[in-house]
Amino acid sequence: MASAGSSSAAESQFSDVEENPNGQISAPPCLKEFSFADLKTATSNFGHKALLGAGAYGRVYIGWFDEKTLSHPSESGIGMAVAIKIYYPETIQAFDQWQSEVNILGRRYHPNLIELLGYCWEDEKLVLVYEFMHKGSLDNHIFQSEINQATNMFTGDVFKPLSWDIRLRIAIGAARGLVFLHSLEKPIIYRDFKSSAILLDANYNPKLSDFGLAKLWPSGDKTHVTTRMMGTEGYVAPEYFESGHLNVKSDVYSFGIVLLELLTGLRAADLRQTNDNLVQWLKPMLSQPKTLMDVRMKGQYSLGAACNATQLTLKCLEVNHKYRPSMKEVLEVLVQIEAMTSMEEDPEVLEQIEAVTSMTEDPEVLEHITTVTSMKEVSEVLEQIEAVTSKKEVPEVLEHIEAIEEKPKNSDYRSRQSTAACHGQRSILHRFLTSLKEPFQCVSSKLSCMRI
Incomplete structure (x- = not known):
């Protein structure tokens, strides 16, 4: 395969994305092109100590570069940390996901989307370089069964349970990211929204990552896109799971699942093992929302805030997508809940x-x-x-x-x-x-x- 260093070859790979006035940049020229040799040096030859995690399509490593230019790799712990995702030996699916990330993140910026710094495309090597998120992914911070065992690979610190205020801030930031994607001239459907795809910076500000499955909304007046079902079990909307029909409200359902995880401290998959219909399971909780809330947040929220958050979750999880709120409406409610929480309660x-x-x-x-x-x-x-x-x-x-x-x-x-x-x-x-x-x-x- 040709190197990404050829501008004509590069343009042919990125020309399918229509330019948008909402924060797009032209890729690849404004993204830094890294050499594979520099990436190897920055990660100590992709050594085990630099490994942050692995998924179905590749591994993620921490690397180090000169913080002013990003041009020179440095020794571990010196300079600026970056996250380097190297895809497994190229398949059509891996290349599609790599290209999707470059097309979406390389052309758009939002404070609640992970920043793509650059890429590498040499022979069969497909690599992406992102800003480094010091607190890791949200799922490492909230699940009761795992919290005592999880540690921050960057600092070595044991993750502590998140407070109500921080969980609410994370929900609001993630909602803002989805609102941005859905509000573009041609909306982008995230398609794989989940707690492990929400990364946290040093101050617990959230950013959405993993855009490999994201779908650009087609031209015309279509109400949905029909596509092969892909995503993570437990987070997929019913209409998408059953018929392959995908729309922006499918993301709202997935957001509702993550919101439920934030409230309960339980994984969606664990909840589904005993509750096939999450909506029916949630309804009785509305009268006593504290029975639903993560006990580690006891005393940190008002009854009104808990009740409203539970009701919002219920609306997001409506089986019929037509009855779900838009992400803009979800964000408005979350901001109202934050205002309630911020008041000094008597x-x-x-x-x-x-x-x-x-x-x-x-x-x-x-x-x-x-x-x-x-x-x-x-x-x-x-x-x-x-x-x-x-x-x-x-x-x-x-x-x-x-x-x-x-x-x-x-x-x-x-x-x-x-x-x-x-x-x-x-x-x-x-x-x-x-x-x-x-x-x-x-x-x-x-x-x-x-x-x-």
């Missing part, structure tokens, strides 16, 4: 709310109790309710709930509030509920109808 108020919510198992009632407290629009109504509840006049309370139903809905209602306002609303809501002789028997039907 432990006494949270305790009161949990006591009230424990009185019902109705997931819709629970949803509205936990979300109403952060809705700007209901501030005025709740103040009115406070005045009414001081008299304990249930009929008047119900009239005010009717007023909520009559109000027009718009996106401004979901704007973030100050800590003081949020605390005030929660206190009002608590007094409102506890003032009723039969709290949920009287108003659950009304609360469940609220669509704010």
Whole structure:
């Protein structure tokens, strides 16, 4: 095979990707072309100590180069670390994946996509060079059964369980990466979204990697692409698994699986062994989301945040892709949950709310109790309710709930509030509920109808 050093040969291999205004660069000229000899030197001849991991199509090594130019390999531990992926002896599938990575990552940049620094294409050698991610892949950090055994091959440190805040940050960053791919003029379907494909930098910022199976959306008004099923067991969407039909909502399903793993600390494959239908398994959890959450995050999140995260996961895992949210909508909800989490919660108020919510198992009632407290629009109504509840006049309370139903809905209602306002609303809501002789028997039907 010709070397990638020939510009005409290179152009013939990359010309099938249509240029896009959303951050593309021209490949290969703007990607550095590495010689195989330099890559061997940078990895100590692809030695065992430099091996980071191996997959179905190749191995990944840590290598070292001069950090200013990337032109000269250096000794281990000196200069800038890079990740070097060398594909197994060339097959059509290996070449297709190598080419897909160059086409996608070589032409586009996003802070939540792994940065491709360069490539090597000499004889039968296919190699890609990426930025190095110091914390490794997400799966090494979250699974309960493996966390005590996993170590960082770069530092030698034992991985510690991730906090709620970091898990949420990772979910938001990964969602942003998918939103970028789906929002291109010709969307890109990731097709193999999974926890092991999310890499973390030194500050736990996530970046998506492994674009070998990514699919460029064809021209026209097609609703899906039909292709041979490829991906990782446990993460593949039902419609893709059953019929080979692929669309951007297939990525949403896979994201839901990863979100479920972040919440539970369990592998998707382990969950599926006893729960063929994850949606049916999740639904009963909505009323008591803490039974679902990873015990290692105990005390790190509010009831409302846990409930909303569980509900979002459920929506992502809808069997019918038409009922799943878009990744843009998923991202919006995650950002709202982050805003809830960042507020300084009053432990006494949270305790009161949990006591009230424990009185019902109705997931819709629970949803509205936990979300109403952060809705700007209901501030005025709740103040009115406070005045009414001081008299304990249930009929008047119900009239005010009717007023909520009559109000027009718009996106401004979901704007973030100050800590003081949020605390005030929660206190009002608590007094409102506890003032009723039969709290949920009287108003659950009304609360469940609220669509704010």
